[in-house]
Amino acid sequence: MENTTVKTEFITIPVDAETARVYQAVSEDKKRKIVAFLNFQLRKALKPRESLQEAMDKLAQEAQANGLTPEILQAILDDE
Structure with missing residues (x-):
């Protein structure tokens, strides 16, 4: 296994x-x-968040990749 620095x-x-005290008391490991x-x-936490449009596009791509077609989506929305 390669050791990377x-x-x-x-x-x-x-x-x-209290947090500082407890942290100082724990082992180095x-x-x-x-x-x-x-x-x-x-x-x-500091990573830039994606926009709503990017999130929606990502969800649409995942849905399509999982076989959700516009017809199936419409049927779900129509509660068929």
């Missing part, structure tokens, strides 16, 4: 005193897992 930068995020989780969540 990721450039790391540090940011400061304010947390309440648990801290690494928490940092990985927070990194993922931050990236997800």
Whole structure:
């Protein structure tokens, strides 16, 4: 397995005193897992959101790929 190096930068995020105390008390292994989780969540939260039109287009493409035709959709909407 290849070992890849990721450039790391540090940011400061304010947390309440209890969270800081508990974090400081956990093992280094648990801290690494928490940092990985927070990194993922931050990236997800900061990612630009798609527009309503992009979301609708994406849903339409998925529906079409799964076999939903305009006729089937109309039948569903007409409650047949």
